[in-house]
Each structure stands twice: as C-alpha cells, then as structure tokens.
Amino acid sequence: MSEKRSRVSIAGSLLVASYAFTGPLASRLVSRFGTRKVCVLGGFLSAVGLAVASAMNSLLGLIATYSIITGFGFGLMYISSIVAVANHFTKKRSLAIGICLCGAGVGTFLLAPLESYLTEAYGRRAAFLCMSGFCLVAMLGGLVMRPVKFVNPVQTEVRRIEEEGPTGLKEKIITLLIDRDLYRSPEFGLFMVVDLC
Incomplete structure (x- = not known):
C-alpha cells in the first residue's frame, strides 16, 4: 500500500473512535446476551477484521476492515470483560475494575513494541495476521466467562x-x-x- 504515513494514521484514529463508540451498544448486548457471548463475538470480529485487513491494498479497504470491523470487535471485548469483573466482585469491586482497566493499559503498552517489531521484521501483512491470532486466543478468555445469577x-x-x-x-x-x-x-x-x- 503506497499511502503517506499521515493518511494511514487515519485508520488508527478511526479504530479508536469505533472502539469508543461501540460502548453503549456493547453494554446493551451484554445486558441481553451476557458477557461470554459478547466477548467471543468481539474476539471473532476482531480476528476477522485484522485477517482481512492483511490483504487490503487500499486505504479505504483498511479503514473498512481494520478501523471499523476490528474496532467494533475490540469494543465488544473491552466492555464485556469490564462487566464480567463487575458482576463477579461484590466486595472490593472498584479495586477489581481498576486492576482490569490497568491490565488493558499494560497490554497496550506491551503490544505496541511487539507490533512494531513484527511489522519491521516480517511486514504489515504478517503483523496483522499475528494480531488476528491474538484475538482468537482472546476468544478463549471469553469462553471461560461464566454467567452470574441475578434476581428474576x-x-x-x-x-x-x-x-x-x-x-x-x-x-x-x-x-x-x-x-x-x-x-x-x-x-x-x-x-x-x-x-x-
């Protein structure tokens, strides 16, 4: 893909935007279907978005796959994991959610240099496929989320x-x-x- 770096950065910004705007819809889906199904769906969408993005040669295709599909999947995984923590902790819930949110920051901090290394060493396509694999592993995390019994x-x-x-x-x-x-x-x-x- 022969685009200027400034134009390609739009795809990253739109990823964060679609990830953030997914919040209200993701919380609605979690209320209706539970954290497990929503997290697994988010992992699947993210994996598909990244895998398809690896084959894209245009900025518009990258925005459609990486920014929108992957961003939506990330939003589903993020909200469902926070709700799962909140559902399981009645005592010291704020500490548990704080640790969960710090984990998201630590993951972002650690994955950034790994993504840079993979891109420089193996190319953009391989880096996207590797990140897609990580999203498939995240689906396993969603599968172990168990529902919490509430009132009728x-x-x-x-x-x-x-x-x-x-x-x-x-x-x-x-x-x-x-x-x-x-x-x-x-x-x-x-x-x-x-x-x-």
Whole structure:
C-alpha cells in the first residue's frame, strides 16, 4: 500500500473512535446476551477484521476492515470483560475494575513494541495476521466467562415498565441501541459529550 504515513494514521484514529463508540451498544448486548457471548463475538470480529485487513491494498479497504470491523470487535471485548469483573466482585469491586482497566493499559503498552517489531521484521501483512491470532486466543478468555445469577429478570422488567410509564417513538428507537436507564439519566448529555471527546 503506497499511502503517506499521515493518511494511514487515519485508520488508527478511526479504530479508536469505533472502539469508543461501540460502548453503549456493547453494554446493551451484554445486558441481553451476557458477557461470554459478547466477548467471543468481539474476539471473532476482531480476528476477522485484522485477517482481512492483511490483504487490503487500499486505504479505504483498511479503514473498512481494520478501523471499523476490528474496532467494533475490540469494543465488544473491552466492555464485556469490564462487566464480567463487575458482576463477579461484590466486595472490593472498584479495586477489581481498576486492576482490569490497568491490565488493558499494560497490554497496550506491551503490544505496541511487539507490533512494531513484527511489522519491521516480517511486514504489515504478517503483523496483522499475528494480531488476528491474538484475538482468537482472546476468544478463549471469553469462553471461560461464566454467567452470574441475578434476581428474576422478568419480575424486574415488569416492575421497571410499571415505574417508567409510557415511552414515545423517539425513545423506543434510541433505546434499541442504548439502555433505557442510561438514556433517562440526568447525566446522559454529559456522558455523550465525554464519549464524543
């Protein structure tokens, strides 16, 4: 791919953007399907995105595969792993989540030089395929996530519908992608501003 480095960096920036914007949808999927399925799906999408990106020769193809598909998969893995930690720790939950978030930072810190080495030594295609393999290994981490038993969700949902009252068409459409409690929160506007930044 004969593109300028500044133009290729757009793909990396868009990866981070799609990863971040996946958050509300990922949390909705985790609530509905559980952490295990969402994490495995995220690992699979990331692996596919990176593998297909290794064959791309255009910037547009790289953006479609690496930035969007892989970014979406990373977002699914990230949110499901944080929720899994939060679900399993009732005592010292904040410490457990803090360690989980630090682990993400340490992984990013350690993988950056490895990716640079692989790219310089074996080329971009081999580096993408190697990262795709790491994502497949991450799927194994998702498979060992076990569900946590909570209160009866049907009773909770009935109680919530009774408390919430009627909803408009706009809210029904928005809550297909974003959890209703998040959307109705007074801090929702602030959340969106922070998420966009």
